[in-house]
Amino acid sequence: MDTNRLSPELEKALSDQMNKEIHASHTFLSYGIWADDKGYGGIANFLYRHAQEERNHSIKFMEYVLNRGGKPKVDAIPAPPNDPNSLTECFDSVFRHEVDNTTSIYRIVDLSLEQKDWATWNFMQWFVKEQIEEETLAQNLIDKLKIAGGDRASGESLFSLDKTLESAPDDVKMAQDATGDNP
Ligand code: FEO
Numbered sequence: 001m002d003t004n005r006l007s008p009e010l011e012k013a014l015s016d017q018m019n020k021e022i023h024a025s026h027t028f029l030s031y032g033i034w035a036d037d038k039g040y041g042g043i044a045n046f047l048y049r050h051a052q053e054e055r056n057h058s059i060k061f062m063e064y065v066l067n068r069g070g071k072p073k074v075d076a077i078p079a080p081p082n083d084p085n086s087l088t089e090c091f092d093s094v095f096r097h098e099v100d101n102t103t104s105i106y107r108i109v110d111l112s113l114e115q116k117d118w119a120t121w122n123f124m125q126w127f128v129k130e131q132i133e134e135e136t137l138a139q140n141l142i143d144k145l146k147i148a149g150g151d152r153a154s155g156e157s158l159f160s161l162d163k164t165l166e167s168a169p170d171d172v173k174m175a176q177d178a179t180g181d182n183p
Contacts, residue, residue: 004069007115013108014065014120015072020104021058023077024097025051030080031090040158042166043087047094049170050137057127064123086151087158088142095138102131129174136172141165 004011032047065072084090105127112120144164148157 005119006065006068006070007117010108010111010115010117010120011065011068011070011072013111014061014070016075017104017108018058018061018065018072019075019077020101021054021061023080024101025054025058026077027051027080027097028054028094031084031094034083035087035090040087040162042162042164043090046141046165046168050094053170057130060126064120068119087145088151091138091141091145095135095142098131098134098138102135105131132174133172137170140172 006014028047028051032044032051035041035047036044062072081093084093105124109121109124109128112118112124144161145153148161153161
């Protein structure tokens with residue numbers, strides 16, 4: 001008896017997303033190594049933690065497909081992009097990767113809606129929310145670097161930016177949790 005509760009298209013889309021999250025993990029790992037090598041240990045630490053989050057996302061897709069009776073397929077993962085030339089390029093690229101991933105998440109939401117697969121639609125809402133957080137985190141990186149002086153930042157402000165990012169939290173407060181007392 002066929003116990004697979006996913007359509008072939010959704011099973012493939014979810015499996016592809018599992019692989020895409022690993023690609024994101026490798027990309028941030030690679031950027032982390034670049035930052036570490038340049039002496040930015042705090043920024044590297046932030047990127048390594050982010051790489052681990054992306055791996056966790058991949059595991060969630062793997063588990064979901066298995067739970068629904070499907071079988072995800074691990075594919076060859078494309079090489080991460082070349083090293084950035086500057087911190088600005090690095091953070092801009094982190095943001096672009098997140099936006100690209102959001103587009104991919106939305107495509108699966110669209111497909112689940114089209115197929116009335118409410119279980120998958122519901123599962124995907126966690127990722128819709130997660131992408132808001134991740135895009136905000138990436139925007140914050142860009143903003144912090146701009147405040148520090150961008151690519152012309154002094155050694156002192158880069159030192160302090162690096163220190164801040166070492167212990168920066170991996171999540172952000174969501175707009176829906178804001179109140180007048182605690183905006
Ligand atoms: Fe798994 Fe940054 O999205």
